[in-house]
Amino acid sequence: MELTVDGRAAYAFTAAKALDPAQDSVVFVHGAGMDHTVWTLPARYFARHGRNVLAVDLPGHGRSPGPPLPSIEAMADWLVRALDAAGIERAALVGHSMGSLVALEVAARYPERTRALVMIGTAVPMAVNDVLLGSAEANDHAAVDMLTVWGYSRHAQLGGNETPGMWMVGGTLRLLERAAPGVIHADLNACNAYRDGAERAAAVTCPALLILGEKDIMTPPRGARNIAANVAGCRITTLKGSGHALLSEQPDGVLDALISIG
Amino acid sequence: MAGPKYIRFDTLTLHAGQHPDPATRARATPIYQTASYVFRDADHAASIFNIERTGHVYSRISNPTNAVLEERVAALEGGVGAIATASGQAALHLAIATLMGAGAHIVSSQSIYGGSHNLLAYTLPRFGIETTFVDPRDPDAFRRAIRPETRLLFGETVGNPRCEVVDIPAVADVAHEHGLPLLIDSTFTTPYLCRPFELGADLVFHSATKFLSGHGIVIGGVLVDGGTFDWEASGKFPTLTEPYGGFHGLDFVEEFGPAAFITRARKEGARDFGACMSPTTAFHILQGVETLPLRMERHVANTRRIVEYLCAHEAVDWVSYPEVADHPDHALAKRLLPKGCGAVFSFGVKGGRQAGQKLIEALELFSHLANVGDAKSLVIHPASTTHHRMDAEALEAAGISEGLVRVSVGLEDADDLVEDLGRALRASQKG
Numbered sequence: 228m229e230l231t232v233d234g235r236a237a238y239a240f241t242a243a244k245a246l247d248p249a250q251d252s253v254v255f256v257h258g259a260g261m262d263h264t265v266w267t268l269p270a271r272y273f274a275r276h277g278r279n280v281l282a283v284d285l286p287g288h289g290r291s292p293g294p295p296l297p298s299i300e301a302m303a304d305w306l307v308r309a310l311d312a313a314g315i316e317r318a319a320l321v322g323h324s325m326g327s328l329v330a331l332e333v334a335a336r337y338p339e340r341t342r343a344l345v346m347i348g349t350a351v352p353m354a355v356n357d358v359l360l361g362s363a364e365a366n367d368h369a370a371v372d373m374l375t376v377w378g379y380s381r382h383a384q385l386g387g388n389e390t391p392g393m394w395m396v397g398g399t400l401r402l403l404e405r406a407a408p409g410v411i412h413a414d415l416n417a418c419n420a421y422r423d424g425a426e427r428a429a430a431v432t433c434p435a436l437l438i439l440g441e442k443d444i445m446t447p448p449r450g451a452r453n454i455a456a457n458v459a460g461c462r463i464t465t466l467k468g469s470g471h472a473l474l475s476e477q478p479d480g481v482l483d484a485l486i487s488i489g
Numbered sequence: 490m491a492g493p494k495y496i497r498f499d500t501l502t503l504h505a506g507q508h509p510d511p512a513t514r515a516r517a518t519p520i521y522q523t524a525s526y527v528f529r530d531a532d533h534a535a536s537i538f539n540i541e542r543t544g545h546v547y548s549r550i551s552n553p554t555n556a557v558l559e560e561r562v563a564a565l566e567g568g569v570g571a572i573a574t575a576s577g578q579a580a581l582h583l584a585i586a587t588l589m590g591a592g593a594h595i596v597s598s599q600s601i602y603g604g605s606h607n608l609l610a611y612t613l614p615r616f617g618i619e620t621t622f623v624d625p626r627d628p629d630a631f632r633r634a635i636r637p638e639t640r641l642l643f644g645e646t647v648g649n650p651r652c653e654v655v656d657i658p659a660v661a662d663v664a665h666e667h668g669l670p671l672l673i674d675s676t677f678t679t680p681y682l683c684r685p686f687e688l689g690a691d692l693v694f695h696s697a698t699k700f701l702s703g704h705g706i707v708i709g710g711v712l713v714d715g716g717t718f719d720w721e722a723s724g725k726f727p728t729l730t731e732p733y734g735g736f737h738g739l740d741f742v743e744e745f746g747p748a749a750f751i752t753r754a755r756k757e758g759a760r761d762f763g764a765c766m767s768p769t770t771a772f773h774i775l776q777g778v779e780t781l782p783l784r785m786e787r788h789v790a791n792t793r794r795i796v797e798y799l800c801a802h803e804a805v806d807w808v809s810y811p812e813v814a815d816h817p818d819h820a821l822a823k824r825l826l827p828k829g830c831g832a833v834f835s836f837g838v839k840g841g842r843q844a845g846q847k848l849i850e851a852l853e854l855f856s857h858l859a860n861v862g863d864a865k866s867l868v869i870h871p872a873s874t875t876h877h878r879m880d881a882e883a884l885e886a887a888g889i890s891e892g893l894v895r896v897s898v899g900l901e902d903a904d905d906l907v908e909d910l911g912r913a914l915r916a917s918q919k920g
Contacts, residue, residue, distance in 0.1 A: 243738050264746035271744075272541035289746075358492075369492070376493035384496050386506040389543035391551035392559035392755065393570040393748060394505075396495070401569055401716035401747035479542050 228281075230312040237309060238290035239263065240282040242274035251342070251489070252279040252318035256306065256326030258348070259414035260374065260406040262289025265323065265474050269482050281318070283309055285329075287410050295413035299325070299421040303332035307340060319343035319488050323474060324446065325418050328353060331454070334435070335427035343488045344435040344458075347481065348443055348471045350450025351424025355415045363412035370411055371403040380442035380470030388475075395475045428457035435461045438484045440469035440476070462487075498565065498681070499782045506560030520772045521553040539737075540744075540756075550759050554768040558775050562701070562711045565680040565778070566693055569716030570751040572759055573709060573771055577676060577696025578604050579764035580710030584672055584692055586762065587754040588726060589640040591617025596634040596641070598625035598655055600648030600888070602696075603875075605674065609643075626817060628659040635667050640725060645674040646683050647826075650835040650871070650895045651809045651888055654818035654825060661689030668723035676700070676862070677831040681785040686715035688825065692750070699862025700832075702777035703784050707770045712754060716747035729753055735761075784864070787900050789829030794903040795896070795910065799836050804844075804914040806837035806892060832898040833861045842881075842891040844917040845870040849894070851916035854901060854909040866899035866906055 228246075230237040240263040246252070253273045255266040263270075263282035270280040285302055287295035296302045306329055310318065319342050322330035327346035334344040362370035375396055376384065388395050403411065435458045439448040448465060455461045464484040469476045496504070507518050526545045528534035536542040545551050555573045563571040574580040585595070597609055599622035609620040623630035625644050635642075642664040644655035657673060664671040670691035675683060679700045685693050695701055697709040720729040721742050729749045732738035736756055741749040759765060777784075796810045811822030811830040822830050838844045848870070849857050855868040859875065869875065872884055872891045881891050898906065 240743065243732070243740075262746065264744065267744045268541050268543075271539055272536055275535070275539055275541065372493045372495070376495060382508065385501075385504045385508065386560045386564060387508045388506070388556075388560055391543070391545060391553075391556035392563070392572055392751070394560050394563035394568060397563060397567060397569040397716060398748055404717075405747070479544075482542060 228313065230309055232305060232309045232312050235286065235293050236291070237286065238284045239309065239313065240266065240270060242270045242280050244274045246279045246313060246315065248314065250277055250279050252281065252315045254310065254315065254318040254320050255280070255282040256320065256322040256329045257285065257288065258324030258326050259418060260403045260411040262402070264289070264402065268478050269485055272482055279315065281313055281315060287407060295410045296417070297413060298417050299328045299332050302329040302417065303336065306333055307337055310340060316340065317342050319345065321345040321347070321485065323347040324349065324471065325414050328418060328421050328424065331424060331427050331431070334433060335430035338432050341433050343433050344431055345438065345485060345488055346454065347438040348440055348446050348473050349437060349454065350446035351428065351453045352422055353418040353446060355419040360412070360415055360419065363415050366408045371400060374403055375399045377445050378470060378472045380440070380468060380476065382442070382468055383470055383472065383476045389478055395472065399472060399475065425453040425457055428454045431458045434488070436484065436488060437461060437463045438473060438481055439463060439465045440471055440473050441465050441467050442469060443471040445471040501561065501564045502781050503779050505564035506557040518554060518557045518772060518775050520768050522768050523552070524548050548768065549763050549765045550755060552768050555766055555771040558771040559711065561775065561778055562695070563713055566713045567684055567686050568693070568713040569748045571711050571713040572751060572754055573711050573766040575710065575764040575766055576708050577694065577698060577710035578608065580694035580712040581605055581608060581674070583712050583754055583758045583762065583764065584694060585613070585618065585641065587728060587750060587758050589618060592638055593618050593640040594636050594638045595620040595643055596631050596639055597622055598644035598648065599623060600625050600651065600653040601645050601674065602649055625653045625655045628656055628663050631660050632663045635669070639667070639669060641672055642669055643672045645676070646678040646685065647811070647831050649833070650893065652811050652816065652830065652834050654811050654822045656821055657685055657688040657690055657825060668725055670718045677833050678826065679781060679785060681781050682828050682831060683826055686717065691715050691718040697774045700785065700788070701781065702774040703780070703862065703864055704777060705860060705863035705865065707773045709766050709770045709774055714748065714751035720749055733757070784900060788832035788898060791900065791903045791906060792832045792834065792898040795898055795906055796834065798907050798910065802914055804839050804918050806839050808834065808836040810834035833895065835893050835895045837890055837892040838894055838914065838917050840892065840917060842872045845892050845894055846873040848913045848917035849873065851913035852909055854905060855896070861897035863897065864900045866901060867897040869895050871895065
């Protein structure tokens with residue numbers, strides 16, 4: 228659906244369904260350089276199961292125009308205004324990687340808007356390698372290569388896609404290559420600069436779930452300890468063998484875990 | 490931290506798309522000679538049908554063995570995904586039928602496989618799709634032939650039988666300037682010799698019957714999506730950018746981004762046209778792909794040796810292979826095909842139609858048949874076989890002289906091949 232947020236057009240995927248105020252909502256937030264298409268499968272699932280779904284394109288991503296936002300905090304504030312624009316009072320927030328930090332920030336600062344928090348492929352702090360940041364700043368394709376190769380477990384780099392006939396590495400490359408100049412750098416910079424994650428986690432009051440990849444080298448499972456230790460009752464699902472690209476590598480495993488949030 | 494290292498091509502030919510079988514721990518890809526797959530429960534069934542979960546439903550649409558082949562070829566080409574089809578012709582048809590309908594127009598190289606030419610020139614017009622054929626050596630000819638209703642530019646990496654090389658970067662530029670994709674038939678070169686997506690092409694297909702499988706034992710095709718073309722920006726492809734009534738209003742670009750084309754091709758084309766590959770065929774092609782680098786290297790080495798021999802032979806009028814200095818595409822081939830121009834080429838034997846026929850009949854190692862890309866060497870003389878009804882003038886108009894012989898060089902010892910040709914050439918010149 229087309230939204231207007233801060234006077235600017237924005238887009239969110241609703242799985243071709245109109246939002247129904249009587250239904251619970253699930254809001255999805257993509258990672259660095261990505262867009263709403265990473266959520267197609269789970270969004271379709273929740274839409275068929277009586278939920279409003281809203282898979283946003285953050286500004287400068289996918290179908291949302293404008294410059295990328297400079298910080299996780301700014302993205303969180305934007306997301307709340309996007310919920311306002313869509314007429315969604317309260318939602319389960321599901322984020323992957325950078326999007327998980329945005330979801331955390333909203334859950335901590337806007338508890339009344341958050342009925343559940345799911346952080347996929349996450350860590351706090353989410354430090355970003357200097358070489359990667361430098362390549363992204365220079366809009367060098369090497370940044371796309373690093374995000375792609377490091378994003379997948381070694382196992383998944385050989386394929387074996389659960390979606391028949393699709394080459395995961397190629398799919399990620401093409402999606403990241405679509406990012407406008409400066410977008411990947413802005414995103415990675417925002418992740419790198421976000422230092423209050425543990426404190427924010429302590430402020431979360433809603434049910435929380437972490438979905439982690441056992442073989443994730445970008446946000447290794449140990450990096451999520453700071454979140455789990457600070458969120459009361461936080462549950463963790465670790466997907467065996469998965470790298471950081473959990474939504475590509477094990478889409479059914481991610482969905483099975485997500486279903487528990489209702 | 491070390492820089493990123495992609496898995497390399499030769500490793501991908503062996504591993505891409507497959508891990509030891511989760512059910513049996515079998516190392517090789519098992520042949521799932523299976524039609525259908527059991528759902529866990531009603532909701533699981535609904536979730537697969539509605540693209541919420543992954544999995545196989547029915548082998549016309551996807552199959553576990555075929556999926557390995559599809560993923561492997563997509564990996565080797567550097568694309569986002571692929572579909573295995575019943576033949577190369579089925580792959581070409583699937584590409585066209587996914588992109589356009591009646592009223593559309595294609596601009597194609599005139600130097601293409603005869604079967605493709607038949608489809609474009611004679612069959613598709615009956616369904617309202619017209620094609621203009623142009624000189625593959627002239628990117629401006631592609632440009633001049635584009636009309637408002639054009640939806641696709643098409644060519645082969647190396648043409649048949651004169652080995653015309655399409656300037657893929659230049660033709661891709663022409664296509665993209667007009668918001669159109671470029672489809673390349675890469676059968677003769679395989680991803681080992683040429684990766685068209687890296688040169689600017691958007692879609693690729695193979696007759697996997699040829700070098701991908703490599704042993705002349707199956708019929709099959711593969712259609713690959715590079716994931717590079719911006720269908721939304723083009724605005725000319727409603728099948729990809731507007732809600733599809735055949736799938737509950739699905740907008741493929743909106744939901745699948747760079748994988749929109751190949752997803753529509755599977756969800757609609759594989760489902761409705763039904764030109765699927767047998768899983769046993771996919772298994773055979775996979776065996777071939779596992780040795781693709783080794784075979785292509787040998788195919789090219791043997792071809793170079795034979796071309797050199799023929800160029801110096803007194804009974805040979807001409808040799809048409811892009812690595813020969815006087816071939817019109819010599820410089821272009823050096824740029825686009827540095828590892829070699831494949832193993833299919835043609836030459837002219839002195840003495841015309843009669844000499845050509847004698848040559849064919851005197852060959853013993855080269856098999857006289859209508860195919861290319863076998864491990865065994867193959868030969869055909871169009872003037873006395875496929876085109877025997879044409880007189881000399883008609884043959885020339887088709888770019889085929891009376892003495893033209895097309896060769897597909899196999900993997901035998903090159904000395905034996907040279908000696909076989911030597912004997913046959915001598916026989917061809919005897920009165």
